[in-house]
Amino acid sequence: MSARTKARKRALDMLFQADVRNESLAAIVAAEAKRAAGEPDRAASWLYAREIVDGVVDHQDEIDELISSYAQGWTIERMPNVDRAVLRLASWEMLYNPEVPPAVAIDEAIELAKLYSTDDSARFVNGVLGKISQHAE
Template sequence: MSARTKARKRALDMLFQADVLDVPVMEIVAGEASRAAGEPDRVASWLYAREIVDGVTDHRAEIDDLISSYAQGWTIDRMPNVDRAILRIASWEMLHNPEVPAPVAINEAVGLAKEYSTDDSSRFVNGVLGKIAEHAQS
């Protein structure tokens, strides 16, 4: 598993925890930073996970507006927490990280949805992100 794939999982964990526990994401990040400091082999994945979480936090309003506009019949608040976090991560990568091609961001997000969410989530995530990718190219 690549360092970026591990980083996406770590970012998902942090965003999900903050959402479920209803605490500021930076509290979760601080705890993860302490753990990462004690495990030098996790440095590469930690740095990108932190970049993702910071990026999602900085651009959350824009990202949530896009997700809401393309998630037909779903509001951000009605989405399962894990799906919402996955969509935010991939949306940030497509919109604000030119190093990650949209198909890679979508593929990684669909994989996370298959692993951590419901049977229908991967199709939902794929559909929403496909529309966001089209938006990003226009």
């Protein structure tokens, strides 16, 4: 598994935790930073995970607006927590990280949805991110 794939999973974990626990992302990130400092093998994925989370926080209003506009029949609040976190993560990568090709961001998001969410989530995530990718062009 690549360092970026691990970083995406860590970012997903942090976004999900903050959402489910109704805690600030700052508190979750601080706890993860402390944990990463004690585990040198996590250093490679930590920096990019932190970049993703910080980026989602910085652009959450715009990201959520796009997700809401393309998620037909779903409000952001009604989505499963994992799907919401995956969509935010991949949307940030497509919109604000030019180093990541949109196809890679979408493929990685689909894999996360398959692993951690419902049977229908991968298709839903793919559809929403496909539309966001077209918007970003």
